[in-house]
Amino acid sequence: MWIILLSLFAFAKGAVGEIDCDKYFFEQCERPKLFDEIPREVEVFKDLCPEISPYIECSRDYDMKCEEEDRRRFKNPEAYANFIDMFDEICEEGSILNEIATSNLKCFNETFSNTNCRQEMDVFLNPYEKEVPLDEFTTTHVIPERVHCLSMILLTNCILTDITNNCGIKARYFAVEYVEKSGFVDGSCPLRYRESLLPDIDEFNLNEEQKTFAISELERMKISDDV
Numbered sequence: 713m714w715i716i717l718l719s720l721f722a723f724a725k726g727a728v729g730e731i732d733c734d735k736y737f738f739e740q741c742e743r744p745k746l747f748d749e750i751p752r753e754v755e756v757f758k759d760l761c762p763e764i765s766p767y768i769e770c771s772r773d774y775d776m777k778c779e780e781e782d783r784r785r786f787k788n789p790e791a792y793a794n795f796i797d798m799f800d801e802i803c804e805e806g807s808i809l810n811e812i813a814t815s816n817l818k819c820f821n822e823t824f825s826n827t828n829c830r831q832e833m834d835v836f837l838n839p840y841e842k843e844v845p846l847d848e849f850t851t852t853h854v855i856p857e858r859v860h861c862l863s864m865i866l867l868t869n870c871i872l873t874d875i876t877n878n879c880g881i882k883a884r885y886f887a888v889e890y891v892e893k894s895g896f897v898d899g900s901c902p903l904r905y906r907e908s909l910l911p912d913i914d915e916f917n918l919n920e921e922q923k924t925f926a927i928s929e930l931e932r933m934k935i936s937d938d939v
Contacts, residue, residue, distance in 0.1 A: 721837075728833065731770075731773055731774050733777060733778035737770075737771065737774045737778075740770075740774075744767055745760050745763065745795045746760045746761065746762040746764060747765065750817060750820050750824070751817060752817055752818060752821060753817075753887075754814045754817065756801075757813070757814060757817060759801065760803070761803035762797075762803055763828055764803075765796050765799050766863045767783075768792060768795055768796050768799065768856055769792070772789055772792035773793075773937060774868060776789065776790075781903050785913045791895065793895075794893050795893045795894055795895070796888070798825055798850055798893045798894075802869040802938050809886060809889065810895050811856055812862065812882050812883060812885070813886060814880050816883045816886070819878055819879040819883065820875075820879065820883075820886055821877060822878065823878045823879060824874075827851065827871070827874050827876065828869070828870075829870035829871050830867070832866070832867075832870055833863050833867045833870070835865060835884070836863055837859065837860075837863050837864055839851050840856060840859045842852070842855070842856075844853050857902070858905040858906065858908060858909055860900060860905075861897075861900055861901035861902075861905050861906050861909060862909055862916060862926060864896075864897050864900040864901065865897055865925065865930070866918075866925075866926065867927075868891055868896065868897055868923055868925075868929070869921070869922060869925040871887065872884055872887055872888065872891070875887045892932070897929055897933070898933055904912070906930060906933060909926075909930055910927065910930045910931070910934070913926060913927060913930075919938075
């Protein structure tokens with residue numbers, strides 16, 4: 713499940729004193745193996761799982777030292793602590809989240825080998841993509857930040873739907889825990905972009921399920937902002 717989700721979460725390496733804000737965080741770390749492949753064997757999962765929490769700690773350190781407040785994944789270290797606690801539980805043999813994760817390794821593999829969520833996100837983004845000239849010979853393509861924010865919400869909804877349909881309600885519970893505690897959506901939706909999305913949600917071509925989920929996520933993030 714986390715191949716899509718975790719791959720979009722940024723991690724840094726090292727203690728705060730070692731972090732160089734002149735470098736991108738991904739230049740200062742190696743990707744955990746679980747970012748690239750969901751193991752099918754429980755023993756392999758058990759061996760790789762403990763690598764993740766230290767990387768989350770380093771991402772926290774980079775965030776707090778180098779990022780402007782409105783661009784941080786979480787506003788405070790306590791939110792990172794909750795995320796780390798969640799992964800500690802995922803890795804703890806016998807815990808509820810560990811049981812769900814290890815019993816669904818095959819299902820997660822099959823689900824994310826066959827999902828069309830990325831393609832659906834691209835279809836949503838295409839009308840909003842703008843070509844911008846860099847010079848007389850080169851152009852680049854940009855997408856408005858708030859549209860990117862909404863696309864991540866829609867991607868999350870699609871992923872959760874696939875997990876529910878293929879792996880069941882317990883697996884969905886596991887995924888929702890990850891989405892909410894990881895700041896998966898929040899990290900792609902800085903406050904200054906998402907503030908305008910809620911009142912303007914009808915401007916976008918969404919079906920009722922997408923619209924309902926988008927509104928609930930934006931309202932959830934607003935509650936977190938107000939805490």
